[in-house]
Amino acid sequence: MDDLRLLREMRAEVPDPGPEWLVPARARLLRRVRAWHLPRFGRRLLLAGALGGAASVVIATRPHEPGGVVRPATVRLDSATVLRQAAEVAESRPRRAVPRPDQWHYTRTLDKQANDDSGTTQEGWIRYDGKQTAGYGEDGRMHVSDVPPDPGDDDLSPQQYDAKLRRLPTDPDDLLAHVSGDRHWIDLPVEEGVKKNVEPPDARAFRVIFLYLERHVVMPPKLEGAMFRALMRIPHVVVDKDVADAAGRRGLGIRFDWGADPGTLSYHILDPRTYRYLGSRMVWVRDEYVEGDSTPAFRAGSVWATALLASGIVDRPGRRL
Amino acid sequence: MIPEAPPDRVDDAELIQRSRRDPEAFADLFDRHASALHRYVARRLGASLADDVVSDTFLAAFRKRERYDPAQPDARPWLYGIAANLIGRHRRTEIRFYRALVRTGVDEVAEPYADRVNQRVSAQSAQRGLAKALAGLSAGDRDVLLLVAWADLTYEEVARALDIPVGTVRSRLHRARAKTRAALGGDDPSATSEEPLHG
Structure with a gap:
């Protein structure tokens, strides 16, 4: 009797998955890896809520293991003072012209993953109306590609971001209510078959405000001031001094404090004089394991940092700032 | 992009x-x-x-x-x-499927695709024996057996997948197959010698 042959025939009728699973599953994976990495700067922040749910499936921390905890030394600042100052500086900025739809938003970023010393510089162009993206390929040539519409995506074109910003209230309380309850950032992105995380309204307000601060092209000065004043009204917003981005630039590290025992600390970093967005820094406080592994995927003390090196409008893809 | x-x-x-x-x-x-x-x-x-x-x-x-x-x-x-x-x-779910198959003769995993192949009468009793064996194996033995039988991995590949020595793959497979054969009713100790994988 050939037990292996019989076993190979058992359930042999189970087929390969069809396109009804493969196509959306591939799209979802792409969305998640883009969110995790960042072909466009800050993409992962948009998905932080959705990703939290996905990642929690496979990530387990072992809080009781000795030596697995590193708490970075930080100097905490009075957040109200810092944010009020930021609001005043922002409100005094000059107004900027609205770009034409055929102009391009150029960004250059530096991404330093936890296991990577040198970091990766990426640059890219997206048409202001979002219809095309452009970048230099591995062959050194410029590639321009059309962006297919993805109605389930939460990301917006630069033009859509700016249009959204122009509609936002500039009263800090109204603004806070708006960013806490905006269905766009609650319902999207659509991920078929994935349970949505319920994000606390405070955390969502924090996330969305920094999304706007990071990704805007044209930010009305009064609105930017209101954003900092709205941040003052969100509980658990912490400001630490001298937090470095991926390029080593030190600034004000602002984070939402999730409470007693976070696995990581995630900062948005602002320039200490201009209060413009510099980058982000995530610090692992505890060893983080991918389930089933005996060695941590990320050791306590690991850092993942980004830096927004350039962001602005140019006339043609290939032009830099 | x-x-x-x-x-x-x-x-x-x-x-x-x-x-x-x-x-x-x-x-x-x-x-x-x-x-x-x-x-x-x-x-x-x-x-x-x-x-x-x-x-x-x-x-x-x-x-x-x-x-x-x-x-x-x-x-x-x-x-x-x-x-x-x-x-x-999902070990409990996996084992529940095997046990249900042993008990009822109906395989909930394969049932939705039942019309895809000709059901062979002789396979029926074998299925229940195999399910009984699979339900009774340790998780490590079952992983090795099914990576070989259903995923077509070689011993070396199974060793890498599970991060165990190749010798452990051999001994787990040996043990798992002995139990499988016993459950199938042909308890022949001489038949538990190693067989070529893709023979």
Whole structure:
């Protein structure tokens, strides 16, 4: 009797998955890896809520293991003072012209993953109306590609971001209510078959405000001031001094404090004089394991940092700032 | 976003390496392996759990991609190893399916596709014997047996997938097959000697 042959025939009728699973599953994976990495700067922040749910499936921390905890030394600042100052500086900025739809938003970023010393510089162009993206390929040539519409995506074109910003209230309380309850950032992105995380309204307000601060092209000065004043009204917003981005630039590290025992600390970093967005820094406080592994995927003390090196409008893809 | 220039085939290690700079390259790894992995997991847990397990496997793999051994051109052992951990979370479900098959003769996992092949009468009793054996194996023995029988991995690949020595693969497989044969009713100790894998 050939037990292996019989076993190979058992359930042999189970087929390969069809396109009804493969196509959306591939799209979802792409969305998640883009969110995790960042072909466009800050993409992962948009998905932080959705990703939290996905990642929690496979990530387990072992809080009781000795030596697995590193708490970075930080100097905490009075957040109200810092944010009020930021609001005043922002409100005094000059107004900027609205770009034409055929102009391009150029960004250059530096991404330093936890296991990577040198970091990766990426640059890219997206048409202001979002219809095309452009970048230099591995062959050194410029590639321009059309962006297919993805109605389930939460990301917006630069033009859509700016249009959204122009509609936002500039009263800090109204603004806070708006960013806490905006269905766009609650319902999207659509991920078929994935349970949505319920994000606390405070955390969502924090996330969305920094999304706007990071990704805007044209930010009305009064609105930017209101954003900092709205941040003052969100509980658990912490400001630490001298937090470095991926390029080593030190600034004000602002984070939402999730409470007693976070696995990581995630900062948005602002320039200490201009209060413009510099980058982000995530610090692992505890060893983080991918389930089933005996060695941590990320050791306590690991850092993942980004830096927004350039962001602005140019006339043609290939032009830099 | 940016169209890749030449479609010439690179190995998995190269793809994973590439995905460190260009995360979208990871979708190519999905195209290569998701179907077969899904079928393997579906044979153990049913299609609907397989949907989740395979999705989570690729996401976990992406997060661990910087630790992939670039000397391994084939990523299957790595992916099946990650999947093995996730499958392990559903051990009760897996065993419940085997036990139901033993009890009722109906296999809930294969039932939805029953019209795809000619049901062979002789297979019926064998199925129940196999299910009985599979339900009774330790998790480690079952992983080895099914990676060989259903995922077509070699001993060396199973060893890499489960991060155990090849000798352990041999001994687990030996033990698992002895139990399987016993459950099938042909308890012939001489038949437990090693057999060629793809014979």
